[in-house]
Amino acid sequence: MPPDDELADALHAARKGDESAFAVLWRTLQPAVLRYLRVVVGDTAEDVASETWLQAARDLHRFTGNPTDFRAWLFRIARHRAIDERRRAGRRPEHPTDHTHPGGHTRDTATEALERDSTTWALNLIATLPTDQAEAVMLRVVAGLDVPATAHVLGKRTGAVRVATMRGLRKLATHPQVRTRREQTWLREVTGEV
Amino acid sequence: MRTRRSDQLDLTQADQLIAGNQPSPRHRGLSDLLDAARAPGTPEELAGEQAAVAAFAAVHKRAAAPRGKDRARAPSSARTVVVTAATSLALLALTGTAVTARAGNLPDEAQQHAHRLFSALGVPAPRTGPTNPVITTSPSADRTKPGSKPSATPTPAPDKSAGAPTPSPGATATAVPAGWCKAWQAKPSGKALNSESRRRLVEAAGGEDQVDDYCADLTASPTPENSATTLPAPSTSGSSSPSNSPSPSASSSTKPRGKPSNLPTPHATTPSRRAP
Numbered sequence: 001m002p003p004d005d006e007l008a009d010a011l012h013a014a015r016k017g018d019e020s021a022f023a024v025l026w027r028t029l030q031p032a033v034l035r036y037l038r039v040v041v042g043d044t045a046e047d048v049a050s051e052t053w054l055q056a057a058r059d060l061h062r063f064t065g066n067p068t069d070f071r072a073w074l075f076r077i078a079r080h081r082a083i084d085e086r087r088r089a090g091r092r093p094e095h096p097t098d099h100t101h102p103g104g105h106t107r108d109t110a111t112e113a114l115e116r117d118s119t120t121w122a123l124n125l126i127a128t129l130p131t132d133q134a135e136a137v138m139l140r141v142v143a144g145l146d147v148p149a150t151a152h153v154l155g156k157r158t159g160a161v162r163v164a165t166m167r168g169l170r171k172l173a174t175h176p177q178v179r180t181r182r183e184q185t186w187l188r189e190v191t192g193e194v
Numbered sequence: 195m196r197t198r199r200s201d202q203l204d205l206t207q208a209d210q211l212i213a214g215n216q217p218s219p220r221h222r223g224l225s226d227l228l229d230a231a232r233a234p235g236t237p238e239e240l241a242g243e244q245a246a247v248a249a250f251a252a253v254h255k256r257a258a259a260p261r262g263k264d265r266a267r268a269p270s271s272a273r274t275v276v277v278t279a280a281t282s283l284a285l286l287a288l289t290g291t292a293v294t295a296r297a298g299n300l301p302d303e304a305q306q307h308a309h310r311l312f313s314a315l316g317v318p319a320p321r322t323g324p325t326n327p328v329i330t331t332s333p334s335a336d337r338t339k340p341g342s343k344p345s346a347t348p349t350p351a352p353d354k355s356a357g358a359p360t361p362s363p364g365a366t367a368t369a370v371p372a373g374w375c376k377a378w379q380a381k382p383s384g385k386a387l388n389s390e391s392r393r394r395l396v397e398a399a400g401g402e403d404q405v406d407d408y409c410a411d412l413t414a415s416p417t418p419e420n421s422a423t424t425l426p427a428p429s430t431s432g433s434s435s436p437s438n439s440p441s442p443s444a445s446s447s448t449k450p451r452g453k454p455s456n457l458p459t460p461h462a463t464t465p466s467r468r469a470p
Contacts, residue, residue: 057254173203178226
């Protein structure tokens, strides 16, 4: 993701209605928004993302701040739209297709896991975390928010954000597929396979 | 295999991973996972750009006219304009011209000019002559007989998406931002509005008991903003002007219904409101 100061001009112009500037913001942030929502609401991520941008467009004239603030502001909108969506759906959010098997892995499954689109694979794993950890990891790592901004989006204290992030990362580190992938990668390097 | 506590990620390593650095070979798998999660956007993820931009454009077309290309020459703050006009008018007052201008008694050309500058302060357009080329917006265009739609030309629709009770900088050239109506409707008798906005809303509607109908008409017909006016002041001549003089306001602010003589020409102009 490009550094936020590059987005400053686009943000400024978009606030005045410049469509191509808005397009820059959208292209920069939509993948992260989509992926965050994928983890949080599952298959309605696209719809909720559209609602997020629509609300952002409507409220943009009331937004003041730099691109970093904008990023946090946008994800806060996304989170609220996601919460609304979950209420509408009235059920637990579906996670992206999760091929995790409890317990051990066969090598075949692990290989399959490696070859699947790696972003989807990563999101699937993050989605297996408890919600607060999954959200913290997504906002810190994928949305690129710092601890205070993440705390603002989640409505939590910064200490809670750090704890949730750490727990999430540790849990991911010990996940069988992650460890298998680590071994796979090492093996490929050692044997010289590309 | 259980992970020993000493093998677990520590704070420094976690920060490094988040920053995109790989702390140690032991955490290579996790590092890969995080890199995959934040990999560049894919074409599939970026496919919806056109729809998103279109939605953005639609939002901005409905929003206040002063924003955007066709308002580029207008001052960004309606309040600034009014203040400037007030200052100019104050200066004019020294020569006595202002009084004449307010009464609409200047020669046509001068009156026109004064009107163009000072309509926000209650200076009316020249009485004689055809359609005033200064297209001032008029709440009367919205407050036609019940159920009737504004004319085909872009009529003013103070349809601001903001819910703010006060006009924001770059406020529209229409009489009343829709946000005021929302605030009025939200709380009985407009307690959510500040007193200035509330007064102007009541003035524009022609009375406190008219506000409900006035707002209903406004919200019923969300036509595109009239962007043709060159005067970005937040009011038509007199109808919701910040001036304290009641008479231009009262006579210009169209009574809500049943007054055909107040039905404006498509370019709502004061001459119609000063019809004999």
